[in-house]
Amino acid sequence: MEQQIYDSLIVGGGPIGMACGIAAKKRNLSHIIIEKGCLVNSLYNYPVNMTFFSTSEKLEIGDTPFVSHNHRPVRREALEYYRRVQTLWNLNVHLFEEVLGIKATEENGKLVYEVSTSKTTYKAYSITIATGFYDIPNLMNVEGESLPKVKHYYDDPHLYAFTDVAVIGGANSAIDAALETYRKGARVTLIIREEEINDRVKYWVKPDIENRIKEGSIQCYFESEVKQIKEKSIVIQSKGNEVEIPNDFVLAMTGYQPNFDFLSKMGISLAEDELKTPAYNAETHESNIENLFLAGVVCGGMRTNTWFIENSRVHADIIYDTLIERLK
Template sequence: MIYDSIIIGGGPIGMACGIEAKKRDLNYLIIEKGCLVNSLYNYPVNMTFFSTSEKLEIGGAPFVSHNHRPVRREALEYYRRVQTTWDLNMHLFETVLDVQPHSVKDLIYEVKTSKGTYLTKTVTVATGFYDIPNLMHVPGEDLPKVKHYYDDPHLYSFTEVAVIGSANSAIDCALETYRKGANVTLIIREPEINDRVKYWVKPDIENRIKEGSIKCYFQSEVKEITSTEIIFYSHLEEKDIRIKNDFVLAMTGYQPNFDFLQRIGIKLSEDQIKQPEYNAETHETNMENVYLAGVVCGGMKTNSWFIENSRVHAEYIYDNITKKLK
């Protein structure tokens, strides 16, 4: 069998691509390395989305949440219902290993996975960015106490917790673990809390810092982590500071799988952004009939694209694919 399109990634945008392919009667397959909407599943259990529920909708299915902004649990339930409604052709827990031309003459691609090999006329990469954390590259970062993903605040009750970062993930970690009884220290490279922090959360963290409930060191950089301490340099105090520590929550952000993109032949910009090369109107990359959808389009600017503003990528891509295949 030769598919019309193979979609790599079973998150909301990958699902949106599958819906558009199905609406156009294309023979498609979605391949997801984990569970359905795997990145959302790995979000913190208490996470609240910045977007309102209607901005997370795909496939015309209404998303009704209890509050104005949905939480992770509601999002997982919603996308399960979307899958049930559309019955998308999807393989879960199957990792795509490589994409290479199978027939240059007929422009057919061979997609190799952990479970098999498939042939397709077009490929859409919708892999997001949540799989690879931005590392600090300091001694001790590989210790079990250092975590780049945060789940449930109960684990950190009554412990010494250092949270690294100043954006939404870091601030949520700091506030939630503090309210579960942790002694929390924020370590931030910048001179202030990130402006992108949710507007209803920012006053909360600023007040906790002001009253001393959460200690905060601005303009500071981690130098080393040991089994009992964390050592960082304070540019304000111009000295190293050592504090007792049980856990380090390094909320330093994440990045797309650039190695995979380059391995299959997609060009990246040579600056620090590493933005993939693609046509803004069709989302076709420098590789003919290979497309990008969702957050992966932004390279290291992972705050450029979200579910709400990249859902439309699916329409652009499958309008173009339909024209090509007719």
């Protein structure tokens, strides 16, 4: 039996990958979405108490209303919403399957991609990569970072109750972790490279952390960096002085990055500077490879604060408006 050739194979089953599947379906283009984890895997791995910065309508895809109990939805509501979107649109999603490689071939005079995964092989006339950036943490590259007490992902504050916790970072994820663990009884030390709390911290949270620091409930070291992590302490360099602090857990909320090795393996060119921005045409979102497109956060390279769900949902329509013309 001849193998089906999909009009579009989408790598990544997050909100933007789903939006791409919906855009393909609206244009009667056949599609398949390959996701190496669960549906909206990155959102699933967010902290259990996370509140989105965006309001619910800015997270909507597929003309499906997102009704939240609060002005801004929480993780649990987002997971329920995107499950409902999947149910309504019946997207062709294959979960817990990882894309391993692609190979360009030709059939009947047309460019066809052969995509190998951890389970099988597919064929498609085009590829859209919507893999986000949450899979790979930015490492501090210090001695002791591999100790079991060091976490680059934060989930539930209860684990840290009544322990000495060092939280590294000054952006939203670090501030949320510091406040939540403090309120569960942890003795929290916040270590921030910059001289102040990041301006992008949620405006309703920023006064809270500033007041906790001011009153001494949370100890904070500004203009500081971790130098070494030991079994029972952490050593930092703070404004020219070395300080050793008692410690049970380190929450390294130092940010995350796209899977650049995967992009390179796919043949996508990356900028040679520290931002590693992938090459793509802003008008079509096509990469340097014919009929291989980029959507969502992955477009920003190391600028992971450039694209969000709310401002990259439009990538799907841009890509599939381009494809519908090419695949006629």
